[in-house]
Amino acid sequence: MSRTPPGPRLPTPVQTLLFAMVRHRWLPRLTRRHGPVIHLRIRPEGDVVVLSDLDQIRDVFLSPPTVFHAGEANEVMETPMGEHSVMNADEDAHLRLRRQLTPAFRNSALRGYQRMVARIAVEEVERWPTGMPFSAMERMNAVTLEIILRVMFGVEDEHRLEELRTRLRMVLEIDPAGTGPWLRRLLQRRQAATNRPRVDELLYAEIADRRRADDLASRPDMLSRLLAAPQARELPSDAELHDHLLTLLLAGHETISTALAWSFHELARHPAALDAAARSAAAGADDYLEAVLKEVLRLRPAIVDVTRKLTEAAEVGGYRVPAGWTVMPSILLAHHDPASHPEPATFQPERFLDGGPPAASWVPFGGGVRRCLGSGFALQQGTIVLREVLSRFRVEAADAAPERPRLQHLTLVPGKGARIIVHRLPVAASHAAAP
Numbered sequence: 422m423s424r425t426p427p428g429p430r431l432p433t434p435v436q437t438l439l440f441a442m443v444r445h446r447w448l449p450r451l452t453r454r455h456g457p458v459i460h461l462r463i464r465p466e467g468d469v470v471v472l473s474d475l476d477q478i479r480d481v482f483l484s485p486p487t488v489f490h491a492g493e494a495n496e497v498m499e500t501p502m503g504e505h506s507v508m509n510a511d512e513d514a515h516l517r518l519r520r521q522l523t524p525a526f527r528n529s530a531l532r533g534y535q536r537m538v539a540r541i542a543v544e545e546v547e548r549w550p551t552g553m554p555f556s557a558m559e560r561m562n563a564v565t566l567e568i569i570l571r572v573m574f575g576v577e578d579e580h581r582l583e584e585l586r587t588r589l590r591m592v593l594e595i596d597p598a599g600t601g602p603w604l605r606r607l608l609q610r611r612q613a614a615t616n617r618p619r620v621d622e623l624l625y626a627e628i629a630d631r632r633r634a635d636d637l638a639s640r641p642d643m644l645s646r647l648l649a650a651p652q653a654r655e656l657p658s659d660a661e662l663h664d665h666l667l668t669l670l671l672a673g674h675e676t677i678s679t680a681l682a683w684s685f686h687e688l689a690r691h692p693a694a695l696d697a698a699a700r701s702a703a704a705g706a707d708d709y710l711e712a713v714l715k716e717v718l719r720l721r722p723a724i725v726d727v728t729r730k731l732t733e734a735a736e737v738g739g740y741r742v743p744a745g746w747t748v749m750p751s752i753l754l755a756h757h758d759p760a761s762h763p764e765p766a767t768f769q770p771e772r773f774l775d776g777g778p779p780a781a782s783w784v785p786f787g788g789g790v791r792r793c794l795g796s797g798f799a800l801q802q803g804t805i806v807l808r809e810v811l812s813r814f815r816v817e818a819a820d821a822a823p824e825r826p827r828l829q830h831l832t833l834v835p836g837k838g839a840r841i842i843v844h845r846l847p848v849a850a851s852h853a854a855a856p
């Protein structure tokens with residue numbers, strides 16, 4: 422067995438820069454040249470083995486979490502999410518924190534959030550300007566932040582929620598991977614650091630109030646779900662609960678807003694798909710809308726790769742990889758494999774109708790014991806927002822040329838913010854899908 426996978430011979434700082442700024446363009450080129458397993462040297466990770474083959478990626482997802490540490494590999498997220506974040510934990514601690522979070526993501530809990538999500542989506546899209554260009558990314562950021570805030574806290578102290586909303590925007594606009602221009606990064610970090618203590622205070626105040634409530638079982642919000650029905654279940658401490666809230670706010674906001682922005686970008690450029698989606702929205706049928714989201718998450722995965730740090734040497738992709746190295750399944754590369762997804766560069770929601778491609782070939786939410794906890798909520802929320810927009814508006818592209826993807830944090834965002842123009846549909850169509 423060969424010891425080290427092939428890879429570029431560039432100096433570490435150059436590899437680090439290429440990886441941070443343009444890995445969505447650089448890695449496909451490296452794969453064509455070196456094959457499906459590539460060795461990189463980048464900071465702060467060190468030696469990294471990037472995988473693009475779906476079988477090898479599945480093997481990593483199913484490998485023992487005692488050897489493949491995701492929490493250790495996610496260390497960079499510790500400052501924003503907190504030391505008790507499920508993202509930063511491994512092994513027993515990870516399973517314990519994940520168990521604490523599960524009640525907020527059961528199907529019964531998701532059903533409880535539906536109405537709230539639809540109401541917020543309607544309030545937001547009813548304010549959209551018609552007949553003039555705007556950034557779908559900006560609007561989607563606003564709507565998904567509002568959704569996660571309201572779904573998390575329910576309708577509580579409006580005054581506190583308003584302050585939390587304003588300050589959280591400053592705290593959430595951080596760049597843990599450090600990929601933005603340095604001045605913006607510096608300003609964002611200062612803004613985040615200044616606002617963080619007050620955000621912490623507000624979150625602890627909300628937690629204290631909620632612990633005193635005696636009607637948790639009947640409340641549909643996430644925080645109540647995390648605290649309700651404790652039979653045989655260990656409840657999170659205040660510090661754990663605080664970090665759970667920050668983790669969910671961070672993990673559950675930009676990812677889905679990016680997927681929605683790309684959805685509008687693609688639909689505006691594919692008239693047949695737009696017609697099918699609009700018909701689906703008007704009929705209140707979700708299949709096609711969900712297929713749009715799934716295809717967008719395939720074509721432009723919101724998180725382009727995931728990481729695992731090896732606690733001991735392991736066989737990965739046919740190589741003996743030493744302890745301390747990072748293994749990085751590339752979701753982006755795997756989703757562009759023509760063997761699993763013919764014509765991978767084209768937008769075809771139909772792939773996901775009638776059963777769609779094998780589940781193992783679609784991994785936007787990662788896998789194994791670390792698979793995204795919010796995947797069901799993300800798809801539900803995305804489908805509702807698409808339905809509320811497309812049952813009210815005809816969407817068109819503001820610019821003729823498709824937007825190039827740009828890396829922002831771990832997310833591949835539309836280069837110009839997915840600029841669209843919307844035109845209001847006749848009333849009959851718009852009422853068909855009202856909540």
Ligand code: HEM
Nearest residue numbers: 672673676677723724727785786787788791793794795799
């Ligand atoms: C389109 C939207 C989303 C995408 C593409 C996405 C993707 C991902 C990915 C790739 C991971 C890492 C999985 C791994 O390492 O194997 C992850 C983890 C996670 N996500 Fe999501 N996510 C989305 C939305 C959400 C939402 C809405 C929430 C919650 C409100 C959420 C909560 C989490 C949590 C808590 C984890 C950590 C799981 C663990 O470490 O055990 N995500 N997500």
